[in-house]
Amino acid sequence: MDVAALFSKDAEAFQPSAIRALAPLLNDSSVISFAAGVPNPETFPAEALREAADRVLRDLPKRALQYDVTRGYLPLRERVAARGAALGLAATGGETLLTTGSQQALDLAARVLFDPGDVVLVEVPTYVGALVTFAARRARPVGIVRTAEGIDLAHLRATVSRLRGEGERVKALYVIPNFQNPSGLAMTRAAKDALAEAVAELDLLLLEDDPYGELSFGNPESFDRTPVAVRQPGRTVYLGSFSKTLAAGFRVGWMHGPESFLSRAELAQQAVALCPSTFTASVLESYLAHNDYDAHLESLRGFYRTRKNVLLAALGEHFPKAIAYSDPAGGLFTWASLPAGMNAAALLPRCVAETKTAYVPGASFVVEGDGTPFFRMTYAKETAELLAEGARRLGAFFAREMESR
Ligand SMILES: Cc1ncc(COP(=O)(O)O)c(C=O)c1O
Structure with missing residues (x-):
């Protein structure tokens, strides 16, 4: 055949x-x-994760080895949300969707957003894995210049206006504000402020991908850790991950966003995977409960x-x-x-x-x-x-x- x-x-x-x-x-x-x-x-932290896995299998095997709700294991969502709250994010555990790495969060977001031909604006350069995900939805990536400070907003405005003038559906801007893959660059506070204003002015949804934000080398004051999502909660989908900070093989990431968006992503998750892994989420939760993650x-x-x-x-x-x-x-x-x-x-x-x-x-x-x-x-x-x-x-x-x- x-x-x-x-x-x-x-x-x-x-x-x-x-x-x-x-x-x-x-x-x-x-x-x-x-x-x-x-x-x-x-x-x-293999030893601490082994202890966490032992605790989970000893103390809550019936829960950890079972399916869970589509948004994932609530105790971990609550911990993720509490860490987000410390950065200024308003999301609660209920407003957090666990995913199989932030890569899956990107995929779910793309499923919710894009029809074939829709334009997604991306930084130049940007993360290859996001381009692969957008291609799978047949969305069309269009590049926006990324400078050392942030997004070139003049280029963003001109590009959006040109594309919309040509009748294109320009829906979203995908950015990695902190220690970007591949450039290593981090947006300044002023650049994030200005970007937040620009996406509102241009009526764009912002996909903010932040797997590297915890990996700042300088003193905390020299780097603006506040997500752009804090400035524009109503139009930002924020993606986080434990891959770079704890264990990439656990495949645990998450999404915060406006409730209307999250409930659609939840339906997409039902279709794709029923729910994220309860086991890895519960091991991570136990790790966070018993260890000094900071x-x-x-x-x-x-x-x-x-x-x-x-x-x-x-x-x-x-x-x-x-x-x-x-x-x-x-x-x-x-x-x-x-x-x-x-x-x-x-x-x-x-x-x-x-x-x-x-x-x-x-x-x-x-x-x-x-x-x-x-x-x-x-x-x-x-x-x-x-x-x-x-x-x-x-x-x-x-x-x-x-x-x-
Ligand atoms: C910018 C960016 N986003 C998302 C991911 C996906 O990471 P994960 O699915 O492991 O969370 C990566 C991985 O390298 C990345 O660099």
């Missing part, structure tokens, strides 16, 4: 994540990887801050001056650009073969303009020694390439 002839239009629109497609190249353990977009497994976050920030400093110092020493890169104040990534005309994707196979180092080419993060010179590096995976050694090898490789042009 020609099974492919049966595929829906949505299925035909599914795209593989360009990063996941690199896995065979990057999974070679002899390669120093600046590519992996994952938290360092040493940071997972102390864990503090040590996590120190862990990544040290590695970021090592990598940036090594890049300063070994990279040709013509390569620019961001100095992130939190999160897991720095975003670099080769001189115009150089193509990071085209160089990668030879780079891996010759230097045993790897990065992620930037083009798939960039929906508008030429993304080929860009690449993303993470300091999350390797030890300080390997970060320095990898930067030395990569710097020498790029220097040779630049000389031979």
Whole structure:
């Protein structure tokens, strides 16, 4: 049977994540990887999570191993909401929807919002996984310039007005305000204030994705932790995740938003999964009840801050001056650009073969303009020694390439 002839239009629109497609190249353990977009497994509090799993299976197996309501395990929703309240978010546990990672929250939001052809505005660059999700709904991503401070609002206003003038349905703006994947940049307080005003003026829904907000390296005053959702609760869908802070494999994320939106996302969740995992949610809840999560976050920030400093110092020493890169104040990534005309994707196979180092080419993060010179590096995976050694090898490789042009 020609099974492919049966595929829906949505299925035909599914795209593989360009990063996941690199896995065979990057999974070679002899390669120093600046590519992996994952938290360092040493940071997972495995022992405390084991104790939490033991407690859950001993004390509440009948609940933890059962289906739950569609919004998920209420005690965890209440803890998530209480942490959100400390940031100024108004959501209660009832107004929190647990999801299978924030990736599923993105998918549910996209299901609620987009018909084929609808425009979703995204930052340039933006998170590839969100583009994959929007493509699955056949929504059309249109890029808005992201500066070091925030969204280029003049570009946002001009783009919305042009697209609406052409009769396009421009529904939402997707942003990662804090320590963005891939750029590592964080929006300033003033930029968040101005963005909140602009989305109201332009009547846009804001999809605020915040998996890295807890990973700030600086002192708390130097970074505005208040979500844009606090400024515009009626038009913001806020997504959070435990993936980068506790355990990515638990696949626990969440969504806050206007109740009318959440109840639609809840119906989408019913269709997709009945409910999120009760077991992982109850283990996380027990972990949060018995451990000092804030102390864990503090040590996590120190862990990544040290590695970021090592990598940036090594890049300063070994990279040709013509390569620019961001100095992130939190999160897991720095975003670099080769001189115009150089193509990071085209160089990668030879780079891996010759230097045993790897990065992620930037083009798939960039929906508008030429993304080929860009690449993303993470300091999350390797030890300080390997970060320095990898930067030395990569710097020498790029220097040779630049000389031979
Ligand atoms: C910006 C952003 N959003 C969402 C996700 C999805 O994370 P998870 O589904 O593990 O919460 C990621 C993962 O890398 C990300 O970088």
